[in-house]
Amino acid sequence: MSVKAYPRKLDVKNGRVELSHGSGGRAMAQLISDLFHQAFGNEWLARCNDQSAFDVSAGRMVMTTDGYVVTPLFFPGGNIGSLAVHGTINDVAMSGARPLYLSASFIIEEGFRFSDLRTIADSMGAAARGAGVYIIAGDTKVVERGKADGLFISVAGIGLVADGLDLSADKVRVGDRVLVSGSLGDHGVAIMSKRQNVAFQTEIVSDSAALHNLVAVMIAAGGGGIRVMRDPTRGGLAAALNEIAHQSDLGFHLQESTIPVKPAVAATCELLGLEPIHVANEGKLVAIVAPDSADAVLAAMKAHPLATDAADIGEAVADDHKFVQMTTGFGGRRVVDWLWGEQLPRIC
Amino acid sequence: MKYSDEFRDKIIAQGLARAIDAEVSSQRAYRFMEFCGGHTHAISRYGLEDLLPANVRMIHGPGCPVCVLPASRIDMAIRLIDRPEVTLCVYGDLMRAPGSQGQSLLRAKALGADIRMVYSTLEAIRLAEQMPGREVVFFAIGFETTTPPTANMIRIAESKRMEGLSVFCNHVLTPSAMHSILENPKIRNTGGVPIDGFIGPAHVSTIIGTQPYEPLAEQFEKPIVVAGFEPLDVLQAILMLVRQVNQHRYEVENQYSRAVTREGNRRAKGEVSQVFELRDQFEWRGLGLVPNSGLKLKRSYAKFDAETRFAIHDMPVADNPACECCAILRGAKRPVDCKLFGNICTPETAIGACMVSSEGACAAYWTYGRVRDERVRQRS
Numbered sequence: 045m046s047v048k049a050y051p052r053k054l055d056v057k058n059g060r061v062e063l064s065h066g067s068g069g070r071a072m073a074q075l076i077s078d079l080f081h082q083a084f085g086n087e088w089l090a091r092c093n094d095q096s097a098f099d100v101s102a103g104r105m106v107m108t109t110d111g112y113v114v115t116p117l118f119f120p121g122g123n124i125g126s127l128a129v130h131g132t133i134n135d136v137a138m139s140g141a142r143p144l145y146l147s148a149s150f151i152i153e154e155g156f157r158f159s160d161l162r163t164i165a166d167s168m169g170a171a172a173r174g175a176g177v178y179i180i181a182g183d184t185k186v187v188e189r190g191k192a193d194g195l196f197i198s199v200a201g202i203g204l205v206a207d208g209l210d211l212s213a214d215k216v217r218v219g220d221r222v223l224v225s226g227s228l229g230d231h232g233v234a235i236m237s238k239r240q241n242v243a244f245q246t247e248i249v250s251d252s253a254a255l256h257n258l259v260a261v262m263i264a265a266g267g268g269g270i271r272v273m274r275d276p277t278r279g280g281l282a283a284a285l286n287e288i289a290h291q292s293d294l295g296f297h298l299q300e301s302t303i304p305v306k307p308a309v310a311a312t313c314e315l316l317g318l319e320p321i322h323v324a325n326e327g328k329l330v331a332i333v334a335p336d337s338a339d340a341v342l343a344a345m346k347a348h349p350l351a352t353d354a355a356d357i358g359e360a361v362a363d364d365h366k367f368v369q370m371t372t373g374f375g376g377r378r379v380v381d382w383l384w385g386e387q388l389p390r391i392c
Numbered sequence: 393m394k395y396s397d398e399f400r401d402k403i404i405a406q407g408l409a410r411a412i413d414a415e416v417s418s419q420r421a422y423r424f425m426e427f428c429g430g431h432t433h434a435i436s437r438y439g440l441e442d443l444l445p446a447n448v449r450m451i452h453g454p455g456c457p458v459c460v461l462p463a464s465r466i467d468m469a470i471r472l473i474d475r476p477e478v479t480l481c482v483y484g485d486l487m488r489a490p491g492s493q494g495q496s497l498l499r500a501k502a503l504g505a506d507i508r509m510v511y512s513t514l515e516a517i518r519l520a521e522q523m524p525g526r527e528v529v530f531f532a533i534g535f536e537t538t539t540p541p542t543a544n545m546i547r548i549a550e551s552k553r554m555e556g557l558s559v560f561c562n563h564v565l566t567p568s569a570m571h572s573i574l575e576n577p578k579i580r581n582t583g584g585v586p587i588d589g590f591i592g593p594a595h596v597s598t599i600i601g602t603q604p605y606e607p608l609a610e611q612f613e614k615p616i617v618v619a620g621f622e623p624l625d626v627l628q629a630i631l632m633l634v635r636q637v638n639q640h641r642y643e644v645e646n647q648y649s650r651a652v653t654r655e656g657n658r659r660a661k662g663e664v665s666q667v668f669e670l671r672d673q674f675e676w677r678g679l680g681l682v683p684n685s686g687l688k689l690k691r692s693y694a695k696f697d698a699e700t701r702f703a704i705h706d707m708p709v710a711d712n713p714a715c716e717c718c719a720i721l722r723g724a725k726r727p728v729d730c731k732l733f734g735n736i737c738t739p740e741t742a743i744g745a746c747m748v749s750s751e752g753a754c755a756a757y758w759t760y761g762r763v764r765d766e767r768v769r770q771r772s
Binding site for chain 1: 400437439623758759
């Protein structure tokens with residue numbers, strides 16, 4: 045006679061997370077095996093060790109970590125789970141690395157619905173499988189009601205960089221081109237459209253996507269011409285370019301009319317007093333590329349389904365003040381500064 | 393984007409810029425104040441100053457309600473939310489406005505105060521309905537444009553017999569502030585206010601009309617053009633001001649005729665006058681005490697007045713003596729003339745009115761305009 049591991053099935057349909065699901069006992073073991081292992085299923089997790097061992101080839105590796113505290117947890121185009129996987133993969137990929145493995149820690153508020161947790165975990169599993177990476181380590185903690193906003197997820201990722209590839213902001217030179225992979229602000233606007241106090245109707249969905257395949261195509265097309273890449277998440281394109289400007293001791297000069305923005309995003313930003321260049325993206329990148337390689341890289345981007353609207357929006361310029369400037373659609377010139385603070389809390 | 397792109401057309405802008413260039417006299421300077429932060433934002437956002445001749449200078453006025461709210465009023469709000477029964481509803485950009493001694497609503501919230509960011513008065517009503525037993529206070533702020541919604545909210549609260557909703561009223565008036573700018577004796581003694589004309593705020597005039605500016609134009613002999621907030625509106629208003637100056641006229645003209653009339657919105661004005669009355673004076677950050685420039689609730693609505701209901705009183709706080717906002721707001725000095733600018737006064741650590749919100753003169757200059765000024769380059 046076979047003995048059931050757990051006498052009662054996890055009631056995913058109606059049940060909720062209780063403190064016991066984080067206390068190291070049988071309830072936690074059941075949550076991990078019945079919910080997370082099913083969603084992420086892979087040979088490493090199946091061994092149920094406190095860690096996962098894997099072989100690596102010789103070379104350079106990259107590692108990143110990111111916490112996800114998005115509100116609301118579900119939004120048009122994704123949820124906190126898919127976002128956590130895509131976001132971490134993108135942080136790895138911006139180095140030019142091929143992402144390999146992820147870990148995921150869950151801090152769950154007591155009372156959280158199992159059904160929501162399963163949807164989120166399934167999205168993570170699907171996002172990871174879609175990207176060809178594996179979630180091979182995890183952790184679950186449950187905190188009392190009121191101590192967390194539903195669910196926080198922390199994800200770390202590692203990847204492997206090809207020989208000879210070393211993308212870095214200090215390699216940017218005057219005259220380099222600024223390429224973006226598509227329309228800006230989609231993720232931030234999709235999130236805002238579902239916030240309780242500003243809810244509005246829009247067809248805009250989050251651009252949340254894993255960009256490592258796009259990066260691989262760009263590197264193949266650009267040779268050594270790609271200096272540095274960033275995914276402009278919080279703070280948007282403005283923050284990403286100001287960061288690079290400070291790290292490279294150069295400035296940037298953009299042409300506003302060339303920056304791709306969807307009309308619905310532009311309209312929403314107009315209404316809320318925001319600018320699309322400050323709004324978060326989760327499936328876009330900005331690349332600084334040597335002028336000789338820029339056309340080839342841009343053509344490769346446009347041929348990739350995640351970057352059909354890619355555009356060359358400006359260039360690196362000598363500037364002791366490391367300003368990002370923009371010629372407006374109107375013909376005048378202005379500074380594009382970082383945001384002073386968070387304009388709307390917790391977008392990603 | 394329909395209904396906005398038409399007012400942002402580069403070709404028309406270049407035509408207006410050429411017309412301004414052709415009509416200005418090289419023999420004189422033209423100094424125009426855009427009173428309202430909305431215009432300041434448009435000028436900065438679209439880089440309009442680059443399209444103007446060198447002898448046309450825009451002076452950023454005090455028309456940003458968050459900027460001119462004095463520290464004492466923030467202190468009052470903080471005293472209000474010290475009471476455990478109070479939930480305070482505020483517009484988001486008020487959160488960073490500085491009170492005295494480094495206080496702000498953002499800091500108070502971090503220390504546990506129940507402060508909710510709202511986007512409209514209706515949200516405050518909804519919150520009050522959702523939280524019976526709580527004292528929900530709406531932090532009412534703004535010029536004539538935002539006053540009718542507050543009046544309307546109080547009338548709704550009255551008709552619904554809502555017990556837990558009140559208003560902390562900080563509404564201020566545009567014409568009184570313009571008068572104060574032109575009449576300040578300190579500035580007058582140093583050769584007069586160097587302003588040749590005003591761009592008047594569009595949205596304010598959708599409520600009050602253009603008529604209230606007529607006595608000002610006549611008394612101080614300054615042309616005033618009420619203009620919309622799109623970049624083409626602003627350029628056209630500048631051209632209209634240049635023409636008035638050249639022809640020695642000082643009239644009130646209406647560029648924003650698609651929404652503004654001479655009389656304004658009678659129904660909104662009626663609603664406001666039913667609920668509010670003038671304060672004898674109200675303190676403005678940067679301008680000091682300005683007579684007849686603020687509104688308070690009428691005695692018949694006292695139960696909705698948070699100042700009465702919770703017996704909180706104004707305790708004036710002196711502005712930083714080195715702060716040059718008073719002169720900057722009148723065009724007598726520029727942001728870089730202030731010792732505090734960019735040193736201890738930055739958008740993150742605002743001290744003066746002009747740095748507090750992104751629409752303030754110093755903040756706009758910091759965010760968009762610095763690059764044009766060699767003096768900032770030398771300093772840093």
